[in-house]
Amino acid sequence: MKLLKFLLGLVLGCLVLVLPVSQFQPDTLDSVRSLAVQLDGRKKPLDTVANETLAKIHGSTTYKTAEGTTEDALTTYLALWFNTRNWNEEPIVLMSYRPLKEAVGLDLERKYFTFQELMTNQSLGEIVKQAHLDELDDKTLDRDAREALIVEDRLTLLFASVGDKSLPLVPHPDDIKGTWVSLEEATTLYEPETVAPLLAEFAMMQQGLLRDFNSHLEMIGQIGTTFKSQLSELSPTVYPTTATLQREVGFNHFHPFAKAWQIYALAFVVMLVALWVKPWELYWGAIGIFSAGIAVNAYGFWVRMQIAGRPPVTNMYESVVWVGFGIAAIALVFELVSRSRYYLLAAAPLSVACLILADSLPAVLDASISPLVPVLRDNFWLSIHVPTIALSYASFALALGLGHVALGNRLFAPAATGRFKTLSQLNYRVLQVGVLLLTAGIILGGIWAHFSWGRFWGWDPKETWALIALLCYLVPLHGRLVGWIGDFGLDVFSVVSFNAVLMAWYGVNFVLGTGLHSYGFGTGGSGMLILGVVGLDLLLVAIAAARHYGWFTQAVASAELSSAEAQPE
Amino acid sequence: MLNLATQFTRFLGSVKLAVPLMTAIAAILIGATFYESEVGSATVQLQIYKSWWFGLLMFLLAANLGVSTLTRYPWRGARKVGFALTHFGLIVLIAGSAAVIHLSTEGMLLVRTDSAANSQVRVEGDLLEVIAPDGRRQQTDIFVKPDGSVYPPQFAGIELVSYSDNAIKTVEFREGGAVDNRAVRLELSSDRMGQTLERWLAIAPAAYSDLEVGPAQLQLMHADTDAELQGLLSPPVAETHLLGVLQIGAQDIDVEQQSFTPIALPDGVTVTIAQLWPDFRLDRDGLPSSASSEFRNPAVQLEVTQGETSERWFVFAQTGFEPIRSGETIALDPTALSYTPPKQTPSDFFRVVESPDRELFYAALSSKGFKSGSLALGQSVTPGWADFEITLAESLDRARVQRSIVPVTPVAVPGGAPQGSPALHVTLADGTDTWLPWGEPTTVASSAGDYYAAFSPKLLQLPFSVQLDDFIVERNEGSESVAMWTSAVTLTDAHRGDRVQRRVWMNHPTWFEGWKLAQASWNPGDLQQSTLQLKREPWWVTALTWLGSVLVVVGIATMFYAPALLKRFRKARAARSNAVSPGATTASEVSETGETPATEAIPDLAG
Incomplete structure (x- = not known):
């Protein structure tokens, strides 16, 4: 019966994956999607180029035109590439930072602006110019200047993409690592008569699209098929196989990480129902759904590893997704051992939060797959050290979740003293895993540092903060031995100590901004927002502590309580 | 007395010491990292991580770990064994890490493909070598703090006042000249x-x-x-002809006012000033252009016409430069033409x-x-x-020249490179005040006799030499970004007659005669050059860190998970053999403070 329910949940989870079914139907543009382009140090399908370009210019992978229709990245990219619209006057460039809009006198209510509006804005030009001068002088740029530079990058990319004649579509004849060329330069590598049909097909596509964009898309697909096979025949050994290109296109469209959070959220809801409606016995169903989510998440990582050809965790984006996955996976293991429900309940919202965060902040967490810097390359230790550390962060995040569940219970269900004890014990187990993984991770990092920098330990800020984080968890675990810290203390520490993890994970790169570990992490996000969330969370802890120790009279405590309800956890 | 010693030992090994100690270390480290982002790594390393008091703190931690482990002997049960392993491992790790920091030698070696093999490693820091008037020779490491003060503050009777990385040699003047x-x-x-x-x-x-x-x-x-x-x-006096004057014979023509207006000359010749090139030169396509707006090599372009013929002439301001003309037909004496550029507007003075x-x-x-x-x-x-x-x-x-080194505080020019070089400001006991330039031995006269002082980079002689045979830069396909750089080197030990060829790249160092050679950095503008990091540490230091690492990880895993696994294993065995002996397993599960481990007895709420 349990197994049946579990399988039922699993199937239900998988149903989320395949819906809507239309996503698997091949559309007419598949051949164009999987045209190979050599860009930014690797070969990728045009679909990825389209996604990355639109995400960078527009901050999203879909574009809503002035007429109100929503286009996918490829359609917009084709319109850019073949220059079928007046891109001077399409409001496509994202500029959302309010103070900068204020400073240069743009409409505060708009998020997207036209190329023309921004290029002719003198004060924006001045800010960009000054920012470049300051960059030359090694001055630290303020937020306005950094945002202005980002806008400049978007404008440059937009300018380069419209009617782009230099897209490297033509493979190198023999060298697998050789530089590809554009159609216009194809004659430098191949005989003119070989290149002629390609040019003709390209011209046909362009003419078709210029005449009437939407009605000719189907025709583009047909010409694209011939076009692609001819390109591939130019240099069959160098041109990526259709399977390789399709794999990446499929990955772009399947959105495994987005699907995973939807399934986690579903599992969370089902588990809540299971908690309240005991007779339905939905527990195993929820576990089944949750497992489906983990499977999708893991599959996503597997495909991404194959596409990138490197270990799973090499930058901030991947680490956030990996932590989301780690929280769920560790929770599932503990759930299967303890059958307590709380692991899943604590883990699911956190995993969902991590995955949504990774999906929605492309400026801070860049999801694009680009080549690694030399230090990280060709490295056995990278593939162990970083995932281990990130898994320890995941354990501590799970402890954070359990800590919140426990503190919430103490605030809103103060009578359930039995539950407090249980939750605290569940929490303790997760902390153990975290301590073991973090210690192992730090030591693995030391071994790598021994090879790479010549010393096991050198008090680099990232190393030091990892150690600080470890100490922040060792203190309560030792304090517990002499009775200084009880069940409540452990819950509080599991919440408060996570700030040290946040600092080690994110803060060292963005707050301190020093040290050897600063590769591949873009600009920081909004510091105030993060501080605000941390501050609210600490306030919640303080309220719970006030309640627990009876710092205030009953009247004050209940007033606090009502204000606490307004706070997000 | 004995009682007191026992109590002290017990305290030294107690959790009640460990918890505040760990809290204190964490707090210090937090402060140190923030301080580091203010003042830089080198200062924090010297002032905190390598300071005596931080060392003492680490020693106290090691003592706490050691005593706590020893006083809880014998370690019965898996949990206690794990506890002992972890704590011993940590002591070994602390000792090993400290040894790495204090006992290893590390430096940078710059090698080039187009120069001879190098065997001198540049070790971080600078050296001051002093020969006092009494002939005593001493040397010390010099550490410069970010505020310019110097450590040690005093050495060999010389006070080291400050450091400047931008000192130039200049002169001072003293009274006492002949005229x-x-x-x-x-x-x-x-x-x-x-x-x-x-x-x-x-x-x-x-x-x-x-x-x-x-x-x-x-x-x-x-x-x-x-x-x-x-x-x-x-x-x-301000210049009145802002763009200079063109002379044709005795005629003076203001370039600014009379541009584009034809000037009639005898024989039906007309001259029109078409363009002014303040800094004339030919660009890549062979067309005239101006490199800047400064009047460095000014030239005036004239359209000279006579009837139907038209020529283009360039008249230069530089003397001895005849006008360049596009044709030879028009009868106009080229030597009659000259151009005087405007006087340079005087700069502030x-x-x-x-x-x-x-x-x-x-x-x-x-x-x-x-x-x-x-x-x-x-x-x-x-x-x-x-x-x-x-x-x-x-x-x-009646001033006379006295040469000396003085620090220069340059007026901040954006983008300007510093012109000076580093120097150390010192004063002697008799009040002599002078600067020691970096890399140049200097004699300092004092009332007590001459000091000989050298402020120089710290170098270390290797027992072998390193020749860069080739520096290979691999780039990511189709882009300029670097995928990997590799140094192909030949290592030669002349004394032993060893000669080997090795390749060194990121994360892939090579070892030679106890030295580790790793790829450190490169110069994107000069691909014939590579910087290697050379490092040597005693073998037992490396062994200590490996041993400590293994002990800690195995220890923690044992402490947390072995008791439960053992229990399960015994249960299974007991169930199989059907010979139950209860109570045998529970005794070992009690922790050092008598508290029951919380890993036990998780109620099964789901059931």
Whole structure:
């Protein structure tokens, strides 16, 4: 019966994956999607180029035109590439930072602006110019200047993409690592008569699209098929196989990480129902759904590893997704051992939060797959050290979740003293895993540092903060031995100590901004927002502590309580 | 007494010490990382991580770990064994890490493909070597703090006052010359720039009568007559012909006013000024262009016509340069043409003028205007460049040159490279005050005799030499970004006759005679050069860190998970053999403080 329910949940989870079914139907543009382009140090399908370009210019992978229709990245990219619209006057460039809009006198209510509006804005030009001068002088740029530079990058990319004649579509004849060329330069590598049909097909596509964009898309697909096979025949050994290109296109469209959070959220809801409606016995169903989510998440990582050809965790984006996955996976293991429900309940919202965060902040967490810097390359230790550390962060995040569940219970269900004890014990187990993984991770990092920098330990800020984080968890675990810290203390520490993890994970790169570990992490996000969330969370802890120790009279405590309800956890 | 010792030992090994100790270390480390982002790694390493008190703290932690483990002997049960392993491992790790920091030698080796093998490693830091007047020879490491102060503050009877990375060799002037030679010391200060600088000016040598200090020229001039004095103290005459004058025969033509208007000459020749190139040169396509708007190599382009014929002439300001013409038919004497560019608009200056009767006056020009007046010792003048104030600090009648090194606080020029080199400011016991330039041995005279001092980079001689055979830069396909760089090196030990070829790249060092060679950095602008990191540490240090690492990880895993696994294993065995002996397993599960481990007894709520 349990197994049946579990399988039922699993199937239900998988149903989320395949819906809507239309996503698997091949559309007419598949051949164009999987045209190979050599860009930014690797070969990728045009679909990825389209996604990355639109995400960078527009901050999203879909574009809503002035007429109100929503286009996918490829359609917009084709319109850019073949220059079928007046891109001077399409409001496509994202500029959302309010103070900068204020400073240069743009409409505060708009998020997207036209190329023309921004290029002719003198004060924006001045800010960009000054920012470049300051960059030359090694001055630290303020937020306005950094945002202005980002806008400049978007404008440059937009300018380069419209009617782009230099897209490297033509493979190198023999060298697998050789530089590809554009159609216009194809004659430098191949005989003119070989290149002629390609040019003709390209011209046909362009003419078709210029005449009437939407009605000719189907025709583009047909010409694209011939076009692609001819390109591939130019240099069959160098041109990526259709399977390789399709794999990446499929990955772009399947959105495994987005699907995973939807399934986690579903599992969370089902588990809540299971908690309240005991007779339905939905527990195993929820576990089944949750497992489906983990499977999708893991599959996503597997495909991404194959596409990138490197270990799973090499930058901030991947680490956030990996932590989301780690929280769920560790929770599932503990759930299967303890059958307590709380692991899943604590883990699911956190995993969902991590995955949504990774999906929605492309400026801070860049999801694009680009080549690694030399230090990280060709490295056995990278593939162990970083995932281990990130898994320890995941354990501590799970402890954070359990800590919140426990503190919430103490605030809103103060009578359930039995539950407090249980939750605290569940929490303790997760902390153990975290301590073991973090210690192992730090030591693995030391071994790598021994090879790479010549010393096991050198008090680099990232190393030091990892150690600080470890100490922040060792203190309560030792304090517990002499009775200084009880069940409540452990819950509080599991919440408060996570700030040290946040600092080690994110803060060292963005707050301190020093040290050897600063590769591949873009600009920081909004510091105030993060501080605000941390501050609210600490306030919640303080309220719970006030309640627990009876710092205030009953009247004050209940007033606090009502204000606490307004706070997000 | 014995009781007290026991109590102390018990405290030293107690959790009650461990918890505050760990809290204190965490707090110090948090502070240190924030401090580091302010002052930089080198300072924090010296002031905190390598300081005696931090070492003491680490030693206390190691003592706490050691005593706590030893006093809980015998370690019965898996949990206790794990606890002992972890704590011993940590002691070993602390010892090993400390040994790495203190006992290893590390330096950078710059090698080039086009130069001979190198065997001198540049070790971080600088060295001061002093031979005192009594012949004693001493040397010490010099550490410069970010504020410019120097550690150690005193060495071999010399006080090390400060350090500047931008000192230049210049001259000072002293009274006691044979002939009259005016010299003045000017002090320039700006609150807004937060700087004060000093400059010596002298009539002779001539190089010191006119100095550039960033915003303006400083000048010292002598007037032989009153008329000359008046001339030097009056505002400069402004140029009236802003774009210069073209001479055709005796005719002067203002270029600015008469551009594009044909000028009629005899024989039906007309000349039209078509274009002015202040800094003439031919661009990549062979077309005339101006490299800048400064009048460095000015040329005027003329359209010369006679009837139907038309030629293009270029007339240069440089003397001895005949006009270049596109044809030879028009009868116009090329030597009759010349071009005089506008006089350079005078830059801002502060001029000190000595009158015939040896009084001092000043004249100052800035964008805010011109001013002049008499100048007395100690008097301050604001010439009008930003908020600069110039004070006459010293004036000598018969100055003679004395060479010395002085630190220069350059006026901040955006993008300007520092011109000076590092130097150390020292004072001797008798008050002698001087600067030691970096990399140049210097003799310092003092009342007690001559000191010989060398402030130099710290170098270390390797037992072998390293030759860079090739430096290979691999790039990501189709882009300029670097995928990997590799140094192909030949390592030669002349004494042993060893000679090997190795490749070194990121994360893939090579070992030779106990030294580890790793790829450190490269110069994108010069692909014939590579910097290797060389490192040597005693083998037992490496062994300690490996051992400690294994002990800690195995220890923690044992402590957390072995009891439960063992219990399950025993249960299974008991169930199989059907011979149950209860109570045998529970005794070992009690922790050192008698508390029941919380890993036990998780109620099964789901059931």
